[in-house]
Amino acid sequence: MTGHRTNMLLESLKKIVQKTPGAAGSILMGFDGIAVMQYLAPGCEDIDIESAAMEFSFRFIELRKAAQSLDMGDVTDITIKAERQALLCRVLSDDYFVAVLLTDLAHLGRGRWNLRAESADLRADL
């Protein structure tokens, strides 16, 4: 991966977090659970977003398979909202997804919006 592409990817991940109040970090990951790149908000450097995304990545494969077997089509977005945190994910390709972790649930809609807005750029830079 060239330096330019790396910068573009990081810029997109950063924008998702900066534009979403309550976002702790964002990550670009393969469905094999291997992280490509991540960005953590200032003060959130201790958050292990990689482990979180990895933990879900294998389960997302199962959800994608289920949706396909049910003729729902390819999965484009998965949202998991829990009591303290929410993980918003967008599928970028067969192999990659981008996720944002929210530690404040008030701006979930904005997070989803920003994730979608940056997806085209992320996809182009993959």
Place this chain on the structure above:
Amino acid sequence: MTGHRTNMLLESLKKIVQKTPGAAGSILMGFDGIAVMQYLAPGCEDIDIESAAMEFSFRFIELRKAAQSLDMGDVTDITIKAERQALLCRVLSDDYFVAVLLTDLAHLGRGRWNLRAESADLRADL
């Protein structure tokens, strides 16, 4: 289950579908994959929402376990958006969830809103 409670549950499931444009049906199901009750929109009687919800129910257990292990707290909502359909789910208790299947993705937000609005009633009648 008494007739009164059955009617109340069905009424809630019906409201979710009727108030959400593009909703094909709604279902109340145990995480063991056993359906309690379902409502299908007129013209959608051939849609097998039970199989769809069942297919996901076991995977939802895995997502709930993952969220707990990551200290995200108990999962309250899961949204799976695919190309042709979306499944919106809300956890009602340790044992039950309610889901609405959308065959038109334009009103996902409204679906989530209605699901939440009826959850209190559904929970009370469980």
